[in-house]
Amino acid sequence: MGGRFGAFQFGPEGVRVEFDNSFSSGKETTQEQVAEAQPELEQEFNSLEERAVEQPAAQTPAPLDVTGSWLGNNGFTYFFQQYGSYVVFQEQSAAYGTTGVGEGTIEGDYLYLEFQGIDGTTGSVQLTYREGVLSGTFSNSYVTNEPITMTQL
Secondary structure, rough: OOOOOEEEEEEEEEEEEEEEOOOOOOOOOOOOHHHHHHHHHHHHHHHHHHHOOOOOHHHOOOOOOOEEEEOOOOEEEEEEEEEEEEEEEEEEOOOOOEEEEEEEEEEEEEEEEEEEOOOOEEEEEEEEEEEOOEEEEEEEOOOOOOEEEEEEO
């Protein structure tokens, strides 16, 4: 895998993702293509979970608990699992299922996360927790400091 997102379109059926890379050979990505790529992404998430319990941060209590479901202003739902001050997460699309996975740490009211998208892109997210809302920015090879907000469900 590898490449970049060409476009996200939000509609009543959920999110439609187009990639402008070799992942989709310049054509709209089908649900079948995403379904083929998901086992590798889900395997990566399983590895993150296994590593999570071994992390020193897993033994450190965190000042806040982000475990559970969060709805992003980008139309995706994020599922966080927390091990002390260490977290792993999945990004889910109603139309495609798992579209990203990641891990990171909690320091005070801040989350510092690294992620991998279904198309192989990687990046980072910095979030601040305030009254049931996570807000901050994400960056990858194609965007820098893109705003994101997540509300706990």
